[in-house]
Amino acid sequence: MTKFIFVTGGVVSGLGKGITSASIGLLMKARGYKTTNIKIDPYINYDAGTMNPYQHGEVFVLDDGGEVDLDLGNYERFLDTSLTFDHNITTGKVYSTVIEKERRGEYLGATVQVIPHITDEIKRRIREIARNYDIVVVEIGGTVGDIESMPFLEAARQMQLEEGRENVAFVHVTYVPKLRVVGEQKTKPTQHSVKELRSLGIQPDAIVARSEDPLEEGARKKISLFTNVPEEAVISAYDVEDTYEVPLLLEREGLGKYLVKRLGLEDREPDLREWEKMVAKYKALQDSVEIAIVGKYVKLTDSYLSIKEALKHASVSNEVKVKIRWIEAEDIEEHGTKLLEGVDGIIVPGGFGARGAEGKIMTIRYARENDIPFLGICFGFQLTVVEFARNVLGMKGAHSTEIDPQTPYPVVDLMPEQRNLDKLGGTMRLGAYPVKIKKGTLAYELYKKDLVYERHRHRWEVNPDYIEAFEKAGLVFSGIAGDDERRMEILELPDKRYFIATQFHPEFKSRPMKPAPVFHGLVKAAKEYKQEKDATH
Numbered sequence: 001m002t003k004f005i006f007v008t009g010g011v012v013s014g015l016g017k018g019i020t021s022a023s024i025g026l027l028m029k030a031r032g033y034k035t036t037n038i039k040i041d042p043y044i045n046y047d048a049g050t051m052n053p054y055q056h057g058e059v060f061v062l063d064d065g066g067e068v069d070l071d072l073g074n075y076e077r078f079l080d081t082s083l084t085f086d087h088n089i090t091t092g093k094v095y096s097t098v099i100e101k102e103r104r105g106e107y108l109g110a111t112v113q114v115i116p117h118i119t120d121e122i123k124r125r126i127r128e129i130a131r132n133y134d135i136v137v138v139e140i141g142g143t144v145g146d147i148e149s150m151p152f153l154e155a156a157r158q159m160q161l162e163e164g165r166e167n168v169a170f171v172h173v174t175y176v177p178k179l180r181v182v183g184e185q186k187t188k189p190t191q192h193s194v195k196e197l198r199s200l201g202i203q204p205d206a207i208v209a210r211s212e213d214p215l216e217e218g219a220r221k222k223i224s225l226f227t228n229v230p231e232e233a234v235i236s237a238y239d240v241e242d243t244y245e246v247p248l249l250l251e252r253e254g255l256g257k258y259l260v261k262r263l264g265l266e267d268r269e270p271d272l273r274e275w276e277k278m279v280a281k282y283k284a285l286q287d288s289v290e291i292a293i294v295g296k297y298v299k300l301t302d303s304y305l306s307i308k309e310a311l312k313h314a315s316v317s318n319e320v321k322v323k324i325r326w327i328e329a330e331d332i333e334e335h336g337t338k339l340l341e342g343v344d345g346i347i348v349p350g351g352f353g354a355r356g357a358e359g360k361i362m363t364i365r366y367a368r369e370n371d372i373p374f375l376g377i378c379f380g381f382q383l384t385v386v387e388f389a390r391n392v393l394g395m396k397g398a399h400s401t402e403i404d405p406q407t408p409y410p411v412v413d414l415m416p417e418q419r420n421l422d423k424l425g426g427t428m429r430l431g432a433y434p435v436k437i438k439k440g441t442l443a444y445e446l447y448k449k450d451l452v453y454e455r456h457r458h459r460w461e462v463n464p465d466y467i468e469a470f471e472k473a474g475l476v477f478s479g480i481a482g483d484d485e486r487r488m489e490i491l492e493l494p495d496k497r498y499f500i501a502t503q504f505h506p507e508f509k510s511r512p513m514k515p516a517p518v519f520h521g522l523v524k525a526a527k528e529y530k531q532e533k534d535a536t537h
Contacts, residue, residue, distance in 0.1 A: 022079070047066065080511050087129060173208045173210060175211070176209045208255070209234060236253055274513060337362055382458075437490070443500065
């Protein structure tokens, strides 16, 4: 019988419910239970695809092309797994299905209502995923009390009734502030949050209390007393240096052991040795390199969460800490490339639209002309082609037709079959596609395979009409699409120390113990470049 763990949040948003859910998943998997995670997003959007990264952080892309919330990226990294679009349940998806069924007459003329029709659809989607697993961790987005979360919390309450209390547990993540004026941790926000949850018919089994410092004994006792949660299940989740420490902290606090007992499962010894080694290695790093990320959403660094994590994974594999210099592409346009001085590596990430494009092109030129280790991703790959066309091939005004439809040299363009589609969504290349890698190239040296599957999220392509001219001038397309050889996937400049760009998003498949090859290569090159600089000084 599948066991369900629902994770809810109270007091304020942004407490780390996603990391808590991912950590619980890891603790269950480490005990040998077949575990998966589901994220419920109460917004009315069908998926995260059209959302502004400034508001919502990055859009994470799955193998099957699902555009989902960034928490699914955390789940994949922590559980070292690949999830599906069905693992992200949104209000938009649920209501679409219910309205379609109503239009088909499936409700036999009944008045369609939130209870039972919406809640039944939510439960159906959760159970559909659960069929192949021992344990399913379900994170309900938002904060208890939000109007949009109500149907999901109600569905969870019903599931405990239907599945049996021994098969469904609730973990509530709250905030315990410490007021400077008083100097003590305050439990009242947690008490109110649990009261709100209980008014919806849900009694939490465990409370994960987020705080800056470890939970004081008095605060733990008070929370236990006022929320009717055993003291052993009031978990202190204080701030740690790095998110990968959270599962180890929760395990030390006894959360894994408690949940297994609460769900009537055998408490097996968790195997967290590799994870502990990875965390210890990361924390012990002394040397560092500085890598610039030149983007257009850098004010909210969660817009590039998977890139940050991929750099962390490459830090561990190269035994050097990566410090990130965040640079707004528009600032390069305004103040010039002096903002890049002193960095050991440069990343130009993805993004859509014209804003900041010239700043990114200036950045790519700076990396190429000064031979600084460089990685371009998606839009960064396309702009690398534009920069090369303009400054090496002398194609004045070369551009992508996404930015300049009238460009005299459309070196990046839509494929002919895409041009007549009126819906933008219909032209997107989304999800994992095969990439063929040429032997004897940097890409082959990094991947050590001639066929890989990488995740895409783009619309424009390198225009095949210009490929011959690029290659004559020394640009190597070392990866091409396995399903359509007109599409270029990886480019590199062999005469440079490390200069590579990918049409796909390698960061989405990077894992703590298995860094994405191009990120590993970038950090390795940055480390060597820094050593060279230090030696000459």
